[in-house]
Amino acid sequence: MNVAILGAGAIGFGSAALVEASGHSAALWSPSGRGTEALARGNALDYTGVMTGTAHPTVVTDLGRIAGFDVVLVALPATGHRATMERLAPHLATGQTVIVSGALSLSPLYLSKLVALRGVRPTIACFGTTVLTARKTGECSVSINVLRARLDVAAIPAVDGMRALEICRQLFGDRFDLASSALAIALVNINPVAHAGLALANLTRIERGEAWPQYHYLTPAVARLIEGLDAERRAVAAAFGLSVRSVEQHFEHSFDLPHASLAEHAALLHARRGGPPGPTTLETRFVLEDAPFGLAFTATAARIAGVAVPLTDACLEILSALWGRPLAADNDLLPALDLGSLEAAALVQLCAEGFHARQ
Numbered sequence: 001m002n003v004a005i006l007g008a009g010a011i012g013f014g015s016a017a018l019v020e021a022s023g024h025s026a027a028l029w030s031p032s033g034r035g036t037e038a039l040a041r042g043n044a045l046d047y048t049g050v051m052t053g054t055a056h057p058t059v060v061t062d063l064g065r066i067a068g069f070d071v072v073l074v075a076l077p078a079t080g081h082r083a084t085m086e087r088l089a090p091h092l093a094t095g096q097t098v099i100v101s102g103a104l105s106l107s108p109l110y111l112s113k114l115v116a117l118r119g120v121r122p123t124i125a126c127f128g129t130t131v132l133t134a135r136k137t138g139e140c141s142v143s144i145n146v147l148r149a150r151l152d153v154a155a156i157p158a159v160d161g162m163r164a165l166e167i168c169r170q171l172f173g174d175r176f177d178l179a180s181s182a183l184a185i186a187l188v189n190i191n192p193v194a195h196a197g198l199a200l201a202n203l204t205r206i207e208r209g210e211a212w213p214q215y216h217y218l219t220p221a222v223a224r225l226i227e228g229l230d231a232e233r234r235a236v237a238a239a240f241g242l243s244v245r246s247v248e249q250h251f252e253h254s255f256d257l258p259h260a261s262l263a264e265h266a267a268l269l270h271a272r273r274g275g276p277p278g279p280t281t282l283e284t285r286f287v288l289e290d291a292p293f294g295l296a297f298t299a300t301a302a303r304i305a306g307v308a309v310p311l312t313d314a315c316l317e318i319l320s321a322l323w324g325r326p327l328a329a330d331n332d333l334l335p336a337l338d339l340g341s342l343e344a345a346a347l348v349q350l351c352a353e354g355f356h357a358r359q
Contacts, residue, residue: 001025001171002027002069003027003070003073004029004072005028006072006074006084006088007035007074008029008036009136010134010135011132011134012028013047013134013136015073015131015132016055017055017142018131018172020056024170027058027069028058031083033061039058039059039140040061045057046140046142047143049134050144050146050147063087065091066091067093069096072088073098074088075101075130077285078104078107078293079288079330081104082107082110082332085110085111086114088111092118093120097124097163097167098111098122099164100125102189103128103182104186104189104297105292105331106186106297106339107126107333108126108185113336113355116354123155123160123164124354125155125160125164125167127151127153128185128188129191129254130148131151131175132146132148145275146255149254149256150176150177151175151253152184153168153179153185154178154179154180156351156354157353158181158182158353162178180352183240183242183352186297187233187242187301188250190233191290192291194218194226195286196286196315197223198214198222199279199286200225200319201219201221201225202278203322205217205280206284209280209281212277213278214266214275214278215270215274216270218263218266219263219266220263222263223263226262227247229315232307232310232311233312235302236301236305240347241348247262248260248261248262255269287319291320292329293333295319297331297334299312300334300340304339304342304343304347316328
């Protein structure tokens with residue numbers, strides 16, 4: 001397959017390497033153009049870590065060419081999803097597949113809304129998190145740190161789930177489980193609860209720019225905070241009739257760990273591979289992405305479902321106070337989706353069927 005990857009950061013580079021290693025062709029697009037400058041000059045992409053080799057992705061400079069690709073992978077932070085989807089939607093065609101990697105705050109549903117207005121129907125797939133973790137080591141190099149053992153995928157509309165599952169397996173290997181809907185995917189992501197706990201408990205390390213390995217500092221006390229946030233996330237999912245894995249089950253599922261407590265998982269991962277390093281600046285996605293697009297979304301879903309989430313609300317308020325602004329206001333997807341008027345059953349139906357069912 002011919003795959004266009006939107007995003008030229010570490011996840012975009014790593015995804016291009018994995019796509020080409022699986023026998024497909026990859027092309028990279030950078031919103032600003034800066035991330036692909038070296039590749040545009042003809043340089044190859046070198047990758048190391050759990051995979052080693054050289055890839056030769058091409059560069060896309062004009063999203064008008066997107067209709068010529070079989071698959072489009074959105075590999076950008078949630079902070080860039082709305083703007084990118086608004087640029088992408090006019091060029092998509094029926095029969096294409098769009099995969100949203102790390103689909104926070106129902107961003108795939110917003111894409112469904114945009115393409116429904118045009119009367120085209122691509123399959124929209126979404127992951128609860130990224131297939132891999134990685135870091136860029138140069139203009140044309142990336143270190144792939146982890147390939148997740150298992151992760152969830154869903155489709156909009158949900159009836160396209162098996163097609164989306166098969167395409168994802170062809171591109172990235174047999175590491176996917178089919179989730180019931182995009183709403184389940186939005187609530188399965190444990191990054192917001194894990195990152196909120198780590199950021200709050202290690203704030204001065206972040207602000208002072210100190211080196212700190214995340215798993216070593218996910219101590220039993222920090223684990224209790226994360227587990228409390230996680231219990232609220234799972235309560236919200238249950239109110240929508242969804243069953244999602246606990247944070248402990250996520251670690252077991254993603255990293256092939258034995259059954260244990262969250263603190264024990266963290267100690268085992270630190271002993272196994274150290275790191276990954278924690279953020280060293282307040283300009284970190286742990287807060288600037290995961291608070292508005294993760295915690296704030298959970299709080300919104302909780303209000304629709306009639307579930308109290310006092311710890312989630314408190315963490316969002318405390319983080320907002322520490323960062324000096326209302327972080328929930330940074331979420332530009334929720335206002336565009338206008339979910340506030342929906343009842344729980346209507347939101348479940350919308351996430352399963354997409355906006356085409358409303359046309």
